[in-house]
Amino acid sequence: MNAAQAAVLSTPTEKKRPTPDYSEVSRAVRPAPSRYRNEIGKFSIHRASTCIRCRRCVEICPYGVHSSPDGDGLIVRPQDYRCIGFDCSNTEHYCIEACPQGALSLLRNPAFDTLGDCRWTGDLLAATWAMAETGRIPPSHLESEIGNSGGGFDRLYFRYPDHPPADIRREDISTEILLNKRKDTRPKIKIDVPWYGGGMSFGSTNIRALLGRSRSATAWNTFTSTGEGGYHERLIPYSDHIITQVATGLFGVREDTIQRAPIVELKYAQGAKPGLGGHLLGDKNTPEVARMREAVVGTSLFSPFPFHSVYSIEDHKKHLDWISHVNPRALLSAKVSTPADIDMVAVGVYCAGAHIVHIDGSYGGTGAAPNIAKKNIAMPIEYAINQVHRFLLGEGVRDEINVIASGGIRTPADMAKAIALGADGVVIGTAELVALGCVRCGCCESGRGCARGICTTDTELLEMVTIDWCTQRLVNMYNAWREMLIDILYRLGLDSVTALRGRTDLLGHLDYEE
Amino acid sequence: MPAKYHIHTEPAPPRFRPVGKLGIVDWREDCAGCHNCVKKSCVYGFYRKEADILHDEPGYLDYIYQCKGCLTCVQNCTKGILTRVVNPEYMQLGDSYYTPDIILTTWFQAETGKIPVSGSGYGGPFSGPGFDSMWTDMSEIVRPTRDGIHGREYISTSVDIGRTLPYLSFQDGQPTASPPTLIEIPFPVIFDVVPEPWQKGAICYSVIRAASEIGLMAIVPGDEIPAESGHIIPLYRNAEDAPTSADNSAAMVMLADSPNVVSVQKSLKEKNPDQIVAVRAPATPKSHKRAVELTREGVEVIQFDFDPHGMEHESSDPRHLRDVMREIHGALVREGIRDEVTLIASGGIALAEHAAKAIICGANLVAVDIPLMVALECRLCGECERGEICPVDLARIEPEYAVRRIVNLMGAWYNQMLEMLGAMGIREVRRLRGETGRSMFFEDLERDNFGRLFGKRKDRIGA
The missing domain is CATH 3.30.70.20 (Alpha-Beta Plaits)
Structure with a gap:
């Protein structure tokens, strides 16, 4: 057994x-x-x-x-x-x-x-549920690595050597990454696993789920992000592991929420709706949400696109300088989507002083968004990662900035492939929601909100989950992800996840001739 | 701020319960008959009405497939006897191009006039044939305008139909030539001839009325011109049939392409210089040459007609509109005459995104037909063509209702077009024409990214 x-x-x-x-x-x-x-x-x-x-x-x-x-x-x-x-x-x-x-x-x-569906097949959903329940690698009758989208990660595979080097032991393999590669005085923050949680706002997501994410991030010495709904005071005990997101609506963004965070993330765009603003329906704007967002109860809340204070690359630099001065110890991250010239955007982010460029591909996202945007606007993350990696290498700055990829990272295999394509680490969102019981019915915005009690502020529906249950499901999933990542690294003969970065020679593609 | 183009929408619930996708059924015996059956606590209140529906509605199966599919009742049933199933009728909807998903989303838009929105990311294939192998670009910082919430309030979707002068010239401070007549429509979509199977009841009349209500135009067969002809484009299948009298009041007419179409076009223009005369040609492998010929002969507008799936005609290996329009547009650009002609693409425009993508590929505007029929609740079942009874009784549709459904669909398309233009940072749709720099093609992304890493693909990619 x-x-x-x-x-x-x-x-x-x-x-x-x-x-x-x-x-x-x-x-x-x-x-x-x-x-x-x-x-x-x-x-x-x-x-x-x-x-x-x-x-x-x-x-x-x-x-x-x-x-x-x-x-x-x-x-x-x-x-x-x-x-x-x-x-x-x-x-x-x-x-x-x-x-x-x-x-x-x-x-x-x-x-x-x-x-x-094509991207999250029944197997992937069930495998994620199994990981969240047991904390272990899913049983072999479930396909736990790829979906059925017919492209991208689902057609990439690893070229494993016939025999991994004998001197590598699974327990010695490192999965930690350093989030500050600049030669500055800001903290050299390391996380124990090469992923952290993406932004989900209070208002769109059940506070219990958010607390579960925060506690899980704390347990695994990684991070989760507030999203743009403000920094709920119940998250403060976990503040060493919470990223404050500064998004275009500036909801709940204050000096104290910036100063509290080890990492501050400026969200320029997001993969779910690249180039579009956000919209919290009035029904979800409950008194507590309105208080957090400093808004009027029951009104629809729009996040404009883009920052109305950023007109140019110089303004972008000033934006980062603003955060940098308010919190001299914070690492700076810029979250951008994946336009055709994402490589130049990434260099701009570097030049402005960021520690992390977070590229969010078009097929991901957790919240409700227009279908036309999710399917059609901006490129899938699989293309963007290597484009950014190569460009930063060519500019000679690759080792001074972290490239974090998101938007369609469903499995540890996706994560490993993203890193092999050139990312330092990844951000996950949907996988966490699936671990909490999401079935991807897509009705996040309907009526009272998520029928599964995850993405809702409805007082009755949020009773469907407890904080402890959410925490443990995510802790378990993280453990399974780490085990699977270590297994991939072991089979590739690598002693750390950082050694995998940019190793495209270890990848193959089923649609290409050998 | 000047008055802005707006398509007024209002709910138009379906006359017949739409074919749904998912339903909950008992798949085993052994129901415990729980007093508080889990179905009664459906978050959407859906199954609380089930007993009443059983009594009152003949189409019970139509009802149960309206389930949102959250699986909560399936997973909470005491005896585990519930399961979720996909409606077999849903799977039979449409065809390989007009997929069940496209039909359902069109019904939703025709009913509500709203943009389809859903959560948890995109669930479709990575890419696909035709329009599914291109993505539109976005811009992180640059916007069409800084005003308003999304910067979309000032985006113009107007396009001109007709010929423009290549340049202006002046003598003694006065222009030497007056610009040709142009028709400006507020949205780059016109309604194509209602396909033959749907030419019944009030459908054709409703299409024209809807076009009129929102300032667009409808193409109608030349021998069926209705009395109120302000927004119609008569189409003459035989160019010789076109009335040459100057009293033809239509602002624009269309002639099917033929060897003598240019002479008929010139004759019409001589009689009525302000009337725009378009030529409609099938899209074929030779269309790019034909486009250059016709433009050089002075034709102002050319409509290239693709098959219902957006594929070209007269080819053993047909290409999709995506590639053919790029070829036509490119040929005209190379000849330096692109701005002298308006290109309309028709056939295979099934979604709002297709309209935007066809324009990126080189069309000035598109003509739609089948989506308008789907908006009227058509299931594309083909029963009518087999002489069977139409399941939604399209022949007896009320014009007011039909107009509302079509207007709603266009309202939703209009808002989706604004979303795409806003994301691209483009302030007017005229600038989107042929602007492939604002898009990304599957084959280019594969070549530039994976091609560098993995060499040559096994298959031919693209459309």
Whole structure:
């Protein structure tokens, strides 16, 4: 039995699910099962009434599909999302054949086949849910690396050597990155994993989810971003790991929120709606949101595009200088989208004094945006990364600035490919929401907001999640991501994630001749 | 601030319940009959009405497929007997070009007049054929204007139809030639001839009325000119049929291309110099040459007609409008005569983004047909062509309602056009014509990025 199976088996079942102690912000992996009674998996197992409770299935299934938690002979309904499906028929623990009564039947779950889309397939969703529950690498019956978009990351692959160098041990592989590469006096901040959380505003997202993200970032010594909804006071305990975003609406941007942050992010544009402003619907502008944003309750809040104080590259420099003077210890990040000349934008960001250029590709984003913008405006991140990396190398400044990529980073494999293309690290958003139970129904803006209780300010819907549950799901997912990243680095024979940066020689593309 | 072009929209709910995508069904027996069934706590209040609907509505299946698909009830059902399914009728909608998604989004726009918005990023394929293999550019700082919330309040979407002078010349301080007549329309879209299967009931009349209401124009067959002809463009399939009398009051007429089309065009212009005479030609591999010939002969407007999927005619290996229009535009630019002619692209314009992309590829404006029919709730099922009963009874559609649906669709397209222009930092759509510098093509991005790393692609890429 491997570690993943052990973790699954140790998961409490639905009948008596103890409440774990999540009071500490720790990166320890603990089971965090779905908050729904029926987690969706690839397969469905049905136990007919002819079952005689012989417990044969409980004894042989190594995946925890069948269980009898109370020891009274009663077998609870199969946790069939853990089932590996018909491949199990080649093993000795195939419950369908082992059942003496023939009471068990196995089918492909019809709901699973309606899950997902080209980019986030049902497999990727279920794999992310598995990571969030167990904290481990997802089971092999789920494709956990690529989607089905037919291009970009989904067609790139790693050229693994036949045998990794014998002198590399998984436990010695470093996944930390340095966020300040400039030769200045600002802090040399390192994060333990090469990713941090993208901006999600209070107003668009449940405060409990935001707190979960903050606590998870704290546990993993990385960051998360406020988004442009202001800096909620409940996030202050985690301020060493929270980026203050200064966006065009300047909602909640004050001297104290700038001074509180180790990193300040100037958001020029975002991949979900490149070149367009933001819009918080009036229904989501509750009294608390309005207070945070210093606005009138119930009014629609527009974020203009772009900064109305930035007319030129000189103004951009002045903008960074402003933050730089208000907070002399902050690292500066500029978040931009991916126009055709993103390389020149990146150099401009460097010349203005930023420590991080954060390029946000067009296919990502978490919040509601016009479909026409998401699909058509600006280039996918896969193209932008190497374009920026090469240009900065040519300018001789590549080692003085971090390139952070986002907008379509779904899996650890995507992250590793982005780094191999030339990024230092990545920012994730949708993957975190999926870990919290998002099914990508896309109805974030409908009615009272997210029906899954994640992206909403509705007082009833936000009760659907707890802070501790959100925290643990994300802590678990981070752990799984790190394990998978280390596995990729190990197989490539690299001892650190920084050694992977720009190693395009390790990549191949399925649509190109060898 | 001058009065701004605005398309007034108001809700026009569907007459027939639209074909939905997702529904929740019981897929197993063993319902526990819970008093507080999870379906009753649907966030959208959808299933609370289910029992009433069962009694009152004949199309129960049509109702259940209006589900938003959040899966909450499926995952909370005590017995796990609920599952989500994709409506098989949804999967049958349209064809490979007019996909079910395109049809649903068109219905939404025709009903609400709003831009389709959704959360959690883009879920479609990385790229695809035709228009799906290009992206529009954006600008981080430069905007059309600094005024207003998004800088879009001053963006102009007006285009001119007709010939412009290549330059102005003066003698004794006076211009030596008066500029030719131009028709200015506020949005770079005109309505094409209603395709034959839809020429029934009030549809043609409604299309013309809708064009008139929002200041656009509609092309109609030359033998079916209605009394109120202010916004119509009569089309003559045989150039000789065009009335040559100067009392033809239409501001613009269109002649199908033929060997003698130029002589007929000249004759019409002689009789009525202020009337714009357009030529409509099928898009073929030779269109770029034909465009140069016709322009040199003085033709003011050329409409190139592609098939319903945006592909050229008369080719064993047809190309998409995206490539053909670029070739035509490029040929005219090389000859130095591009500004002397207005190019209209038609066929395969299914979405607002297609209009913007066709203009980037070189058209001045586009003509649409099938999306207008979809706006009227058409399912593109083809039943009418097989002599079967139309499931949405298009023959009996009320003109007022039909006009509202078409106007709503154009209102949504207009706002989407503004979004794209604003993101590109372009202040007027006239400047977008042929502006490929504001776009990115799949094959270029592949070559410049992955081509450097991985060499040669296995397949032919692009359209």
